[in-house]
Amino acid sequence: MLPKYEHAKTLFEGYELELTPECYEKLDCYASFLVEYNEKVNLTALTAPEDVLIKHFLDSMLLTKYIEIPLGAALIDVGTGAGFPSVPVLLLRQDLHVTLLDSLNKRIVFLQLLAEKLGLEVRCIHGRAEEAARKPELREKFDVATARAVAALPTLAEYCLPFVKPGGMMIAMKGPSEHASDGARAAQLLGGESPRAVDYTLQEDARRLICIRKISQTSTKYPRNSGQIKAKPLI
Numbered sequence: 001m002l003p004k005y006e007h008a009k010t011l012f013e014g015y016e017l018e019l020t021p022e023c024y025e026k027l028d029c030y031a032s033f034l035v036e037y038n039e040k041v042n043l044t045a046l047t048a049p050e051d052v053l054i055k056h057f058l059d060s061m062l063l064t065k066y067i068e069i070p071l072g073a074a075l076i077d078v079g080t081g082a083g084f085p086s087v088p089v090l091l092l093r094q095d096l097h098v099t100l101l102d103s104l105n106k107r108i109v110f111l112q113l114l115a116e117k118l119g120l121e122v123r124c125i126h127g128r129a130e131e132a133a134r135k136p137e138l139r140e141k142f143d144v145a146t147a148r149a150v151a152a153l154p155t156l157a158e159y160c161l162p163f164v165k166p167g168g169m170m171i172a173m174k175g176p177s178e179h180a181s182d183g184a185r186a187a188q189l190l191g192g193e194s195p196r197a198v199d200y201t202l203q204e205d206a207r208r209l210i211c212i213r214k215i216s217q218t219s220t221k222y223p224r225n226s227g228q229i230k231a232k233p234l235i
Helices: 005-013 021-037 049-061 086-092 105-118 153-163 180-189 226-231
Strands: 074-078 097-102 122-126 142-148 164-174 196-202 205-213
Touching: 005 021, 005 049, 021 049, 021 086, 021 105, 049 086, 049 196, 074 086, 074 153, 086 097, 086 105, 086 122, 097 105, 105 122, 142 153, 153 164, 153 180, 153 205, 153 226, 180 205
Parallel strands: 074 097, 074 142, 097 122, 142 164
Antiparallel strands: 164 205, 196 205
16 A cells, blocks of 8 residues: 555655654555545545655654653544544554544544554544543543644644643644644643744645643633634634
């Protein structure tokens, strides 16, 4: 399914990432299963081998280059979809303890089957972020929350930061049109520091990671229900 190993290895080396044959084999299995499953459940619009390799796998794994994730961290991927960025990150960092959260059960079923195929230990949860973050077993239990293409930054912060323990962080994968300052008020209200941005390029495409460090507990008033979040974002 994926381009040949030597091509992929060279591509990753260009971004100072090591791609072992073992990791490549698991990514290849991931890609094949993703494209096959995509025929019955809409998981991704990108199915060409090079696109999957670069725009899904490499882009996800670049988190480990630009953001320092602590050894053995508990990570929750909010609105994980087909497992991006968390599953590729886990293939590089198998010390992590990963929870996959998505509101669509069909995606959760795919992720459970994928984890079995790849031999990964992950926790898969079907639920809406604003409801799951109020559960005692999930609220402020994670070192890291990640999200990719889920919502605008103020809304995304309200979804993610309640999961993060003080001292942890949320990482949003964004394009260049969103700015760290867009999430400043939301971060303050939710117990976070001012957001900071890390810019990089994926081939010729501009990318931006926005990181918010959690410094205090989130007020119990957050997250609000979905109607309130949409009607009055924290801007």
